Amino acid sequence: GNAIHLGERECSAQRRYQKVMEESPSPFLDAASRQRMGEAAVMAARAIDYRNAGTVEFIVNGDGGFYFMEINTRLQVEHPVTEMVTGLDLVEWQLRVAAGEPLPALSVPSHGHAIEVRLYAEDPEREFLPGSGRIERLRLPTTQPNVRVDSGVIEGDLVSVHYDPMIAKLIVHGADRGEALAKMADALADCEVVGPSSNVAFLERLIRHPRVRAGNIHTGYLDQHLDEVLPTPLPPSAAHLALTASVALLADERQAMQQAHRSSEPDSPWAIADGWRLGHASYRLLGLAHRGERYQLTCHGSAGNYCIEWAAEQLTVEAAQVAGHWLSARVNGVALRVRAHADSASVFIHDGEHRLRMARVHPFHFGEDEVAHTGNRVLAPMPGKLIVLRVTAGDRVEPGQEVAVMEAMKMELSLKAPRAGTVAQVRVAVGEFVDADIALIVLEDA
Template sequence: MITNLLVANRGEIALRVVRSCRESGIGTVAVHSDADAGQAHVAAADAAVRLPGVTPAETYLRADALVDAALAAGADAVHPGYGFLSENAAFARAVLAAGLTWVGPSPESMALMGSKVESKRVVAAAGVPVLAELDPDAVTDAEFPVLVKASAGGGGRGMRIVRERAELPGEVRGARAEAASAFGDGTVFCERYVERGRHIEVQVLADTHGTVWAVGERECSIQRRHQKVLEETPSPAVDDRLRERLFDAARAVAETVDYVGAGTVEFLVTESGEFFFLEMNTRLQVEHPVTECVTGLDLVAWQLRIAEGERLTGSPPPVRGHAIEARLYAEDPAAGWRPGSGTLHRFAVGEVGTEFGVPDRHGIRLDSGVTDGCEISVHYDPLLAKVIAWAPGRRAAARRLASTLASARIHGPVTNRDLLVAVLRHPDFLAGETDTGFLTRHHAATVLAAPSESVVRWSALAAALADARHRRAHARVLAELPAGWRNVVSAPHTTVYRHDGTEHAIHYTATRAGLVPADDEDTGVTVVSSAPDRVVLEIAGVRYAFDVARYPGSTAVDSPLGSVSLVPVPRLPDPAAALAEGSLTAPMPGTVVRVAVTVGDRVRAGQPLLWLEAMKMEHRVAAPADGVVRELTATPGCQVDQGSVLAVVAPDGGEADDADDVTTAKEPA
């Protein structure tokens, strides 16, 4: 019997495991880095052990430190969660060697499934269809497009789509470097890339007595950068016959490797109904809540029971209704999915029926590891929360989830919330026309998620009027005068905000009736009421309330028309803050992992100059225009803050140091 369990993870998955342990009467031990000392999972556990350091390599990726923490806290079992060391066979062996119970499959099964190359050979021998492995050095023209994949790990790291032979060598080199950095293994391979394929996975549960359950399928085709964004069950593309074939294949994979515990077998399904084994995740999946909603199973509780030797009896429960999960990330889809960091000032999702648990009725489930005021660190995955809707049918679930996300209050780093809402309301999604190229095909990052200029303008107007009321309410003298009052009326008041790099100047005047807009473009907009935190505007005869919240350096405006984040522009900017023309600044805090140029190199617009690693992903910094590298302050391994100058590219026609000795930069090796 497990009496005290260490959760070798952080954030929302740590809280999820703690929830099931509490309901099972099992004590819990949390671990935390120095950056996570104040996080919710630390407070939720019965005890906590500090892992000195900040980066994953110093903390959550240290098997020895995690085992020592378990022993020091008197734990008798370890649950790895997902990510970090959850699929690391060496960590599982270390846990078992210390006399602790490992809540997961055997190290042998993990090792076998941990290599995409070896796992495909094993399952192919069991009769499960696989895509043929292609040698990167021997791919023929007829085999393009191909997908370059890392043999170890997942999460999109080391993965590239290549459509032309000339691009293959460079993409293979980049994939190897990224895989080596992420997993310590630079092995990559190629396979045929299936256009408009669907990512379908099967949840399995297997006990130590030989019983394997296939517990429903999940569709995870809505992806960015080969990482899942929306997941649902059941799949709109899977009929009873295909479901039976997928379940048979998933059980065959589990039985072939003597699998124990909860795991997921992932397949690629073509438009014609063919399917191919991709990989097996030997852990709990991020998207497990949708399966829990429609089956009523507590998968974490079953992981614990199976680790204690309990049998699976009878048959898996039937599927009831439809569930969709949205992964809410701190990232900017319009900026190449750039992750965000900093203070999350407010996080509020309304009408939540269940948190972390298996719901007993249709509604919204929330699995989140963040709270108001917490810091989103650059060192970890940018996932803020998972919001799950469970309803009688698919369209009802999509509608409920979109409404819940749209009305949420999320103030701080930019998120993918608007993108998620747009996808959930898109006709093709509602029709079940989803595949792994959905976001690219619909230009989702730059079109679907972008608020209209009118909504931004109205939000900025509301912010300006609310700010005027706020200043008057906090005035040290003459606070009784109305906002904007002047003895002699002259020019209108002006407030400027920046949104996505564009400045919006708002002009307004104070009249006997109150504050009114003074711009021709705001004709037809009537101010119904204004207060420091709420402004009601009548637009084309319809009233809308705009809630305004102020934070250092930002203003958040929420309304039924959408949420808009604005940056107030100071009336008198600091001259010292001006940057030299052509300066490239760090879009986020991170570590410089590769530099492809030197001072004096001539570069082309869009050419990669260097790569930053932040939030478990590499991010390319490219030349903004054709020119010459005049300065280069970034070096491999150095830590940089957001806004730090990394390089200066003198545009063509500009001056460059040693201009007579300019070379042309080569593509990175």
């Protein structure tokens, strides 16, 4: 029978031996190495009389020498990358071969460059702890000829601890690698996951990393230099606060106008959400929260022209308007354009490099967690089983001391004391299965 190869896929961007980003063709191989590797893969298939689609894996050293690792007798997660550069449907050809049809040709040309990343429900800031829970909001890129989205979940679905937490695969194609990277940046900017944590911000930093852009990364690089790729938690800038507030204010005004149109007095001036009051300057108070910090903004104006006061800052917003998923505005005279949307619960903006999601909170309401000390509980980070308990009520603990160990998704998770103190309560027993965010151990009040 006949055997052909469809080119290579570069999979060196890995974390703990799990692929994070895949692409074709490899930026590391030259034409001669590519030909030798393809011939070696075909020889391996013929040597075992292989009849199916399969993936031959090689490891390549610094001087270009390659060595056989294994044959995966199946399609792999990243097979869409090959489909994008060859134009073939590999699943279709598996069925055709099984039905006895001949292969398409002795060789299949490759066109352009394709890249895939895997969008997971996981928390990069907590050592990539797999996420779980209901997906409250899911925005993915619109499928286009050069942008493909493979996903098995939709908004409202539950990410379970019993299965792989992949949300989607994003695959893009460009005329060259630079264009493909740019398309991937746009595709990731169009993603938003609310509910379980996700790695979307990590992926955005990954594709912008200088070593990745140069195509010079080895299989151990991410594990050795993970801090270079992890998102850096930063408070929102004044400009981002102004843009976020503008999106929220415009959404409120639009909603008020829609409600007025449905009322018995659609033209009533009392239906306008501009904060107007008799004898006083109009203003609205807007409450936002980000990473546990509250921001109370005093907002004057309406219809896209605002003066926003926050702490010692005063920002002027002019000509703010939302068109589709985009907000354009001038902030202190500087023209800005960002992806944006808002609802009653949150506001989201993305400036092309940084993403910001802020929760909407009542400006005068502080929840229990915001007025009381919250460093006295050890919470279950995800659903799982408690397998080790190292403390009992009355024990003294130090900050960072391991107090328990959970098992979840085939991993052991070390749970540590948030501060020094005395254990007041132990609410679980070894062997007990617990839900996420349940308080397992409580310390006495400081």
